[in-house]
Amino acid sequence: MKDLIKISFDGGQLTVSGRELHRALQVKTAYKDWFPRMREYGFVENTDFSSFLSESTGGRPSNDHKLSIAMAKELCMLQRSAIGRDFRQYFIKVEENWNSPEAIIARALSIANQRLEMMKSQNLSLERMVAVQNQQISEMQPKVSYYDLVLNCKDLVPISVIAKDYGWSAKRMNNYLCENNVQFKQGKIWLLYQKYAERGYTSTKTFNTLGNDGAYHNHVHTYWTQAGRxxxxDLLKADGIIPLIEQED
Incomplete structure (x- = not known):
């Protein structure tokens, strides 16, 4: 079907420019006089037509109207001319094509695709917002340092607990302290050298246990204070060794 005039899709319906239809129908009366007279046939603004200012081509913008196809058909019939009848038949064909099952399905798919793209965009924006919020939460809640952990604990701990903070065994930690002249082994117990013994780093405790021989035996265990921890x-950090909690993931 040959296009006789530009058809626009506006506000959910097909429309045509009043001025363009006026020129196409070759109406002799000026548009500013013709259109008000046509309105007297009972056409309702914002139902059958809407007003707007057309783009300027050098002069002042002109008053124009977006006409529904139903109104355009009636205006063509009111002209009582051969060209008016041709345009009316054209608009009937436009409506038939517009309301065909194929066209309805195509519009529905187009709308569905538009909504899908909008939802994707909204989801992407939401994901970005959540990522930013997570980052802000992380910034407001700094990673707990080893110092924080120690200062919040007041209990005495065995060397095995301190060693575990570094992923070490108690044996490895004791050997490290021995190699750095912090402690020495006396029998089965580790004791601090004199320069460290009076700093409150350790506390020894004696336990009585019942032996297989039926007698009680004394066992001395060395525990570390949080100051000693x-x-x-600090000693390990000076050697570039930090606890697991402060290591990067």
């Missing part, structure tokens, strides 16, 4: 932390 921080001393070991």
């Amino acid at each position: 921080l001393f070991i932390y």
Whole structure:
């Protein structure tokens, strides 16, 4: 079907420019006089037509109207001319094509695709917002340092607990402290050298246990205070060794 005039899709319906239809129908009366007279046939603004200012081509913008196809058909019939009848038949064909099952399905798919793209865009924006919020939460909640962990604990701990902070065994930690002249082994117990013994780094406890021989035996265990724990932390850190909690993921 040959296009006789530009058809626009506006606000959910097909429309045509009033001025363009006026020129196409070759109406002799000026548009500013013709259109008000046509309105007297009962056409309702914002139902059958809407007003707007057409783009300027050098002069002042002109008043124009977006006409529904139903109104355009009636205006063509009111002209009582051969060209008016041709345009009316053209608009009937336009409506038939517009309302065909194929066209309806195509419009529905187009709308569905538009909504899908909009949802994708909204989801992407939401994901970005959540990522930013997570980053802000991370920034407001700094990673707990080893010092924070130690200062929040007041208990005495065995060397095995401190060693575990570094992923070490108690044997490895004791050997490290021995190699750095912090402690020495006396029988089965580790004791601090004199320069460290009076700093409150350790506390020894004696336990009585019942032996297989039926007699009680004394066992001495060395425990580290939190001050001693921080001393070991500083000692290891000077060698570039940090606890697991402060290592990067």
